[in-house]
């Protein structure tokens with residue numbers, strides 16, 4: 229299947245957590261790591277997040293770098309939970325928002341479309357069908373996709389062996405087992421089935437560590 233090259237960006241604690249149990253995630257990493265994260269966005273055609281991240285964080289998902297074009301913002305939102313008042317919707321006429329969903333009718337759907345959000349009716353297959361979404365993105369010119377989380381969406385791409393690169397920013401803090409994990413369930417029953425990557429870069433970013441991994445094919 230033709231699909232974009234897919235990079236997973238992780239900004240985690242030492243114990244691989246991306247948010248507190250209450251959803252709070254600002255800020256885990258320091259300013260240098262966050263600046264690198266914004267540059268990473270600028271190097272991709274599109275950025276994707278799951279519905280929980282879109283609703284809980286109310287992000288803009290822009291680069292905030294002068295002179296850089298913002299990537300298309302891609303949301304996976306089965307039941308159209310994203311509000312037409314969200315930061316993503318309010319900025320959709322300036323920077324595209326493509327929302328894969330199973331619901332394309334109703335008041336919120338109309339309001340989101342009025343704001344300029346593109347609703348893409350998507351079949352279900354263990355959540356929204358990511359195979360369908362990846363083919364669609366490829367067909368519409370998205371050659372590189374940055375998956376920014378959360379853990380549930382990251383796990384779905386990993387289950388399909390669709391993560392080619394991991395860019396990992398790791399802060400020297402520990403958030404504990406009741407916090408939210410960077411990768412959701414994979415359902416592995418044998419160590420041979422573990423998702424394997426080669427580390428190809430490692431460097432300090434202030435107090436944080438940056439690591440880059442490529443999938444072993």
Ligand SMILES: NC(=O)c1ccc[n+]([C@@H]2O[C@H](COP(=O)([O-])OP(=O)(O)OC[C@H]3O[C@@H](n4cnc5c(N)ncnc54)[C@H](OP(=O)(O)O)[C@@H]3O)[C@@H](O)[C@H]2O)c1
Nearest residue numbers: 239247251278279280281306355356377378379380381384
């Ligand atoms: N530190 C960081 O770098 C970072 C980055 C991103 C997020 N976060 C944090 O992570 C937390 C959210 O993560 P999360 O794991 O709860 O949720 P998530 O991955 O952001 O969103 C998951 C939701 O996306 C929707 N979805 C639709 N199709 C899917 C598919 N095929 N596979 C997976 N999900 C699909 C589902 O909701 P519906 O059924 O409603 O569609 C699913 O529950 C937030 O607290 C956020 O702050 C941290």
